[in-house]
Amino acid sequence: MTREVTAITVRPVRxxxxxxxxxxxxxxxxxxxxxxxxxxxxxxxxxxxxxxxxWRSVTTPDAWAALTLTVGASALVAxxxxxxxxxxxWVLVRDRFPGRAVLDTIIDLPFALPxxxxxxxxxxxxxxxxxxxxxLAYSRAGVVLALLFVxxxxxxxxxxPVLLELDTEMEQAAASLGASPFQTFRxxxxxxxxxxxxxxxxxxxxxxxxxxxxxVLISGNLPFKTQVAAVNIFSQIEGDNTTGAxxxxxxxxxxxxxxxxxxxxxxxxxxxxx
Amino acid sequence: MAKHVLRVVAVVYVLFLLVLxxxxxxxxxxxxxxxxxAEALTSPSALHAxxxxxxxxxxxxxxxxxxxxxxxxLLVRHEFPGKRLLGAFIDxxxxxxxxxxxxxxxLVYGRFSPLGGLLESWGIQVIFSTPGMVLATVxxxxxxxxxxxxxxxxxxGDEQEQAAHTLGASRLQSFVRITLPGIxxxxxxxxxxxxxxxxxxxxxxxxxxxxxVDQTQTLTLFVxxxxxxxxxxxxxxxxxxxxxxxxxxxxxxxxxxxxDRSDGN
Numbered sequence: 001m002t003r004e005v006t007a008i009t010v011r012p013v014r015x016x017x018x019x020x021x022x023x024x025x026x027x028x029x030x031x032x033x034x035x036x037x038x039x040x041x042x043x044x045x046x047x048x049x050x051x052x053x054x055w056r057s058v059t060t061p062d063a064w065a066a067l068t069l070t071v072g073a074s075a076l077v078a079x080x081x082x083x084x085x086x087x088x089x090w091v092l093v094r095d096r097f098p099g100r101a102v103l104d105t106i107i108d109l110p111f112a113l114p115x116x117x118x119x120x121x122x123x124x125x126x127x128x129x130x131x132x133x134x135x136l137a138y139s140r141a142g143v144v145l146a147l148l149f150v151x152x153x154x155x156x157x158x159x160x161p162v163l164l165e166l167d168t169e170m171e172q173a174a175a176s177l178g179a180s181p182f183q184t185f186r187x188x189x190x191x192x193x194x195x196x197x198x199x200x201x202x203x204x205x206x207x208x209x210x211x212x213x214x215x216v217l218i219s220g221n222l223p224f225k226t227q228v229a230a231v232n233i234f235s236q237i238e239g240d241n242t243t244g245a246x247x248x249x250x251x252x253x254x255x256x257x258x259x260x261x262x263x264x265x266x267x268x269x270x271x272x273x274x
Numbered sequence: 275m276a277k278h279v280l281r282v283v284a285v286v287y288v289l290f291l292l293v294l295x296x297x298x299x300x301x302x303x304x305x306x307x308x309x310x311x312a313e314a315l316t317s318p319s320a321l322h323a324x325x326x327x328x329x330x331x332x333x334x335x336x337x338x339x340x341x342x343x344x345x346x347x348l349l350v351r352h353e354f355p356g357k358r359l360l361g362a363f364i365d366x367x368x369x370x371x372x373x374x375x376x377x378x379x380x381l382v383y384g385r386f387s388p389l390g391g392l393l394e395s396w397g398i399q400v401i402f403s404t405p406g407m408v409l410a411t412v413x414x415x416x417x418x419x420x421x422x423x424x425x426x427x428x429x430x431g432d433e434q435e436q437a438a439h440t441l442g443a444s445r446l447q448s449f450v451r452i453t454l455p456g457i458x459x460x461x462x463x464x465x466x467x468x469x470x471x472x473x474x475x476x477x478x479x480x481x482x483x484x485x486x487v488d489q490t491q492t493l494t495l496f497v498x499x500x501x502x503x504x505x506x507x508x509x510x511x512x513x514x515x516x517x518x519x520x521x522x523x524x525x526x527x528x529x530x531x532x533x534d535r536s537d538g539n
Contacts, residue, residue: 019445020352024360027345031363034413038378039370045381084287091284095277103285105528109292112520112527114474116494117513120501121295124302124510131298149291181276210371212477213494217501230373230477237377237481246381249374256369 039253046246057247062223066232067251073140073228074208077147081204085155086197092156093163110152115213118149123218138220143228146214151207155200162196195270202263206256296517303507303514314511322488323496323512330404330479330492331472334411338468342419343461347453349420350427367416375413376481379406402484407492410478415471422464423457430456463530470523474516 046054057063092104110118122145124130127137136142166189174184212230219226221235229252236245303311314320348354349361367375383390383400393400400406434456438448454461476494483490487499493512501509 020348020354023344023348023352024354027341027348027360030341031360034409035367035416036363038375038382038413039366041381041387042374042378084284087280088284088288091281095281097281099285103288105524106288106292108524108527109296109520112470112474112523113296114476114494114497114516114520116476116497117299117474117516117520120497120509120513121299121517124298125295145291149295152288152291206369210369210374212371212373216498230371233371233373233377234477234481237373237380242377242381245377249371249377252371252374253369260369 042246042249045243046250048243054247057244058251063232063248065224066227066229070209070229073144073147074205077144077151077208078201078205080148081151081155082197082201085200086159089156089159089163092160107153107156110150118214119146119217122146122149137218138222138226140226142218143215143226146218147208147211150211150214151204154204158196158200159193162193166192195266198266199263202259206259209252209255299510300514303510310507311511314508315515319488323491323493327473327492330407330411331469333408334415334472335469337412338415338419339465342423342464345420346423346427349424351432364420365417367413372414372477373481375410375478379409379482401482406482407479410482411472411475414475414478415468418468418471419464422460426457426460459530463527466523466526473519
């Protein structure tokens with residue numbers, strides 16, 4: 001017992017010793033060379049020709065169409081994930097049926113599968129040669145489908161642990177006091193799940209606006225119709241317009257940053273409640 | 275009743291979104307037996323793509339493993355100002371689009387940038403070559419090892435390391451004998467995730483590699499290029515190979531995941 005207490009209380013706070021300084025220096029140098037300086041260069045380049053040029057690059061018809069499609073499709077995908085992710089997490093935790101363990105394992109497949117393969121497999125089932133007779137190739141529905149595929153695990157994996165921890169006694173109490181299953185869900189379960197549901201949704205949204213590989217094949221990259229922002233950036237780089245590409249990239253970075261800050265706020269809110 | 279409805283909805287959703295598409299590709303690939311699959315994957319271009327992929331992923335995993343363990347030790351065992359900021363910077367790559375990663379690296383290491391020009395005058399070509407592809411892969415997989423190791427290091431505490439110090443162990447000895455065995459499962463989990471991400475990276479590599487067939491073409495780029503050139507058998511075969519790697523990764527992570535191990539779940 002005493003040993004456990006010391007293990008918690010004695011957290012040695014070392015001064016910035018030689019080892020720390022050297023390690024910190026190396027880590028910061030590594031991060032700077034690979035992540036920070038290159039990202040700063042993108043923002044820097046986007047402002048290269050002044051705010052007027054930045055604005056014009058972002059609002060060219062094809063860039064603007066790509067940005068609105070990306071944000072709109074990502075919002076829709078986040079919403080579907082909010083509902084379906086919670087349903088799947090619920091089934092995985094509260095339901096018992098043969099094959100549940102398999103379902104639990106394959107939920108993570110989109111994280112492990114290369115995005116280009118994700119696009120290819122979707123095109124095989126929902127493309128021109130679809131055995132189901134459903135052809136979503138070169139359509140916005142195809143883009144949404146690809147984004148749903150790659151974002152599937154986020155809400156499931158944030159809600160699942162919270163559901164596992166949730167005490168069923170409260171629900172039983174509510175039921176014994178005459179609450180209907182729906183009332184129990186709305187008044188007892190849902191308030192506990194909401195922070196996790198929203199965190200997962202925010203993660204899915206950030207992933208969706210950044211997505212490239214899975215949309216390349218199924219969308220056909222038609223400007224004004226199915227071209228998402230990442231693909232628009234790609235074609236601008238290929239066309240040697242790096243300043244325009246940098247401007248759209250900066251917008252994407254800012255949207256992701258806003259989503260992540262929202263996520264951080266949600267998590268604090270959740271931990272204060274929990 | 276409601277229970278069954280939810281079950282059916284969840285299973286049908288995952289079936290149509292995930293299981294059937296992947297199964298269809300595997301079925302199409304092996305529909306005519308193993309021979310066409312083997313043939314498609316042993317063409318010179320495919321073999322070259324395999325080699326490029328393994329080289330790039332190997333270096334990236336090595337770099338991120340060393341960095342990951344070092345950064346995790348730094349974040350857990352040391353105190354310094356700006357610690358939260360460092361943690362946030364390490365997580366940053368997860369929120370960046372792969373295409374933006376590629377653009378960012380081109381702007382800094384491309385031929386027409388000061389640093390890229392300097393490196394080129396020393397005979398080092400970064401963009402459109404292996405170093406750039408390694409950098410891109412390191413970028414996208416950077417947080418995976420750190421985030422796998424940090425919680426285990428926190429849980430482990432440093433009592434044993436301190437005991438080793440008082441008994442006269444050097445820093446290296448206590449790392450190899452105490453810390454490393456303590457984090458080995460988490461490290462394995464992080465390395466497997468990092469490897470899978472590295473083998474499967476497409477967008478960032480597509481930008482920095484210049485997509486030169488038989489030169490800088492990785493397996494994922496091979497899938498796309500073959501598909502666009504109406505060589506479906508080769509595209510499907512390579513995609514199936516990558517999907518099999520993903521499934522193996524999934525089973526490995528299932529075995530290694532620290533949470534599941536301690537639960538005995």
